Amino acid sequence: MKLNGAQILVNSLKNEGVSHIFGYPGGAVLHIYDALDACNEIKHILVRHEQGAAHGADGYARASGKCGVTLVTSGPGITNAVTGIATAYMDSIPMVIISGQVPSPLIGNDAFQEVDAVGITRSCVKHNFLIKDINQIASTIKKAFHIATTGRPGPVLIDIPKDITIATIEEQPYPEEVEMRSYQVVGRADIAQIKVAADLIAQAKTPIVYAGGGCIIGNADQELREFTQTLNFPITQTLMGLGAYPATDKQSLGMLGMHGTYEANMAMHGSDCVIAVGARFDDRVTANIDKFCPNAKIIHIDIDPTSISKNVAVDAPIVGDVKSVLIDLIAAMKDRSIQNIDLWWKQIDEWRGVDSMAYASKEGIIKPQRVIEALYEVTKGQAIVTSDVGQHQMWAAQYYPFDEPRRWINSGGLGTMGFGLPAAMGAKLACPDMDVACVTGEGSIQMMTQELSTMLQYATPVKIVNLNNGYLGMVRQWQEFFYDKRYSMSYMEALPDFVKLAESYGHMGIKVEKESDLMPALIEAFKQKDRTVFLDIITDPTENVFPMIPSGAGHNEMLLAGRDEMASTNDAGLNLV
Amino acid sequence: MRHIISIQLENEAGALSRVAGLFSARGFNIESLTVATTNDPTLSRMTIVSVGNDGIIEQIVKQLNKLVDVVTVTDLTATEHIERELLLVKIRVSKDTQASVDTQLDNFNAKIIDAAEDAYTVELAGKSQKINDFIDAFNVSQIIEVSRTGVIGVCQKI
Numbered sequence: 210m211k212l213n214g215a216q217i218l219v220n221s222l223k224n225e226g227v228s229h230i231f232g233y234p235g236g237a238v239l240h241i242y243d244a245l246d247a248c249n250e251i252k253h254i255l256v257r258h259e260q261g262a263a264h265g266a267d268g269y270a271r272a273s274g275k276c277g278v279t280l281v282t283s284g285p286g287i288t289n290a291v292t293g294i295a296t297a298y299m300d301s302i303p304m305v306i307i308s309g310q311v312p313s314p315l316i317g318n319d320a321f322q323e324v325d326a327v328g329i330t331r332s333c334v335k336h337n338f339l340i341k342d343i344n345q346i347a348s349t350i351k352k353a354f355h356i357a358t359t360g361r362p363g364p365v366l367i368d369i370p371k372d373i374t375i376a377t378i379e380e381q382p383y384p385e386e387v388e389m390r391s392y393q394v395v396g397r398a399d400i401a402q403i404k405v406a407a408d409l410i411a412q413a414k415t416p417i418v419y420a421g422g423g424c425i426i427g428n429a430d431q432e433l434r435e436f437t438q439t440l441n442f443p444i445t446q447t448l449m450g451l452g453a454y455p456a457t458d459k460q461s462l463g464m465l466g467m468h469g470t471y472e473a474n475m476a477m478h479g480s481d482c483v484i485a486v487g488a489r490f491d492d493r494v495t496a497n498i499d500k501f502c503p504n505a506k507i508i509h510i511d512i513d514p515t516s517i518s519k520n521v522a523v524d525a526p527i528v529g530d531v532k533s534v535l536i537d538l539i540a541a542m543k544d545r546s547i548q549n550i551d552l553w554w555k556q557i558d559e560w561r562g563v564d565s566m567a568y569a570s571k572e573g574i575i576k577p578q579r580v581i582e583a584l585y586e587v588t589k590g591q592a593i594v595t596s597d598v599g600q601h602q603m604w605a606a607q608y609y610p611f612d613e614p615r616r617w618i619n620s621g622g623l624g625t626m627g628f629g630l631p632a633a634m635g636a637k638l639a640c641p642d643m644d645v646a647c648v649t650g651e652g653s654i655q656m657m658t659q660e661l662s663t664m665l666q667y668a669t670p671v672k673i674v675n676l677n678n679g680y681l682g683m684v685r686q687w688q689e690f691f692y693d694k695r696y697s698m699s700y701m702e703a704l705p706d707f708v709k710l711a712e713s714y715g716h717m718g719i720k721v722e723k724e725s726d727l728m729p730a731l732i733e734a735f736k737q738k739d740r741t742v743f744l745d746i747i748t749d750p751t752e753n754v755f756p757m758i759p760s761g762a763g764h765n766e767m768l769l770a771g772r773d774e775m776a777s778t779n780d781a782g783l784n785l786v
Numbered sequence: 787m788r789h790i791i792s793i794q795l796e797n798e799a800g801a802l803s804r805v806a807g808l809f810s811a812r813g814f815n816i817e818s819l820t821v822a823t824t825n826d827p828t829l830s831r832m833t834i835v836s837v838g839n840d841g842i843i844e845q846i847v848k849q850l851n852k853l854v855d856v857v858t859v860t861d862l863t864a865t866e867h868i869e870r871e872l873l874l875v876k877i878r879v880s881k882d883t884q885a886s887v888d889t890q891l892d893n894f895n896a897k898i899i900d901a902a903e904d905a906y907t908v909e910l911a912g913k914s915q916k917i918n919d920f921i922d923a924f925n926v927s928q929i930i931e932v933s934r935t936g937v938i939g940v941c942q943k944i
Contacts, residue, residue, distance in 0.1 A: 327800060332811045336854040391796055391857040515848040
């Protein structure tokens, strides 16, 4: 039987087990949409903006662990999706993006809706392809899924000219294997590297495990737990690593970095052996690199060799898949005895006593931190929480302890405002039986409100927790601290009535202005199993995110809430070594 | 320090821009870049000269290896190697200067490949330093045009 290119493409996606596509039609992809119309196995989610398609597929991928798929047209279709692709790239999310292209003979002629999609996306994809021959469609899709989902995952774009989707060839079997001489998947690490690391761990008097998003992407949470608990080491997690280790466990020190806990940052500063697991020493984590972990030997486990010794010189690099590395490391530690670290724990408990997450309540004003705590209580810590970017993102990370991986979904690397709502929609499609909340702010949510329409069409009930303080809060906070309170363009006037907005999209809206109404509103919202509920919660407009490491400072130089001076330039941890 | 990095990559459209884009996006320096297909028509050989400290060169090699189209990356400078660059230069000559120009050409073993009435087109192959020295041997006013290929190289070991 003869098939056209569009049919081959859709069949290939079926062969890859694709269940959902987030997309938006247009001229260059009309043949593909026609083929999709005849396909019952794949559910297409018609977004309202292509950025929403990319974020939707991204949220779906993060929640499910599967590869997200986006389909957009040429020109503005793909340029609108670029922010979403870059977001996925920075957080190493497996995604395949199919973009239509103008017909091959017109490429390069400035044709209608033509952009150089391969050129534009080159620096924000793991790889991209321009299909030039109908015979390459199936093999290219096979390669794209292979590249997107293996090694350090990432988005892969396939640009396909319209004429290729209507040309026909005899149906051929879908390739079973991929062979690429130039792409090798990293697997188990070199055992010699494991031994070097194990010897360092055995000598450590003040060790700390620093776990990142790689533990979640690499499905290594069980191994991370076993490793950390067998050794009884303290563990801190990055923003992307939250949920990789149970936050409510006594060994967890919470998040580290710019807005991390006092105990996590102080323990990093005082440590003599930092075990970085699937983390990449991002600048929001290290703070001032010259002051970073002054006494520590650094062990770095990562699947991507470029991450190693990029920002911080590493003493024991281990290149490998995090899961297998941890299994090998657990085995290696069985032959070794470790140091007594009781004193280290005593010191950490003292730091915990500082209670850096404490915040002062104000009569008549809802504290944003309280909203997140209430969300945690109402959902019993069992929801998937997506967030946008800004203060609310930090509060969600700080006050909602995640005990399981793939529950916390946010744009950590790129910091994309507008991510939270479409990502929540994608997460709900991936996990229909779970409660999904989108923690956002009145700034971020307005970048993607059109997706409320999509969420009605496809019945993806999400609870939107809008921390509405009238300010672009993180901008305001920096202006307060570092720009002499000149609040340039950080105040938003003329906000919409979010309740009416939600209602006009067919959802439920609740405005919360008093703390006494907070819990009842949240309880009511989560009772509505089948409806999206927009909770517009008016919060303290002047609240800041603490603790905070100001730029240029080290981990031991934090600003704490309610304390005017730099909390401490504290080297206590170093004295134990 | 100066490094010569030799890359084998898939001979596909866009492969060159992936490499060039990597260097510009990450702020790595390129002193020269040459590329051509090899005896295997599916492979291209690219040679890049870059300058950076050990950490930067390590990142360059790792980042190049990470590109899906790149098959092998070798830092030639890390081993015994041979490097060459080809120069084509147009040199102004007059009756007064011809003798001295000829002497310089002999000194460097450079070859005249085209002789016009008032100018020579000269070819010289060698290490970059030799090419630099050759150009410096003339007055600026004598040099009409310089075209260099950039460095290529091979490991001495098989």
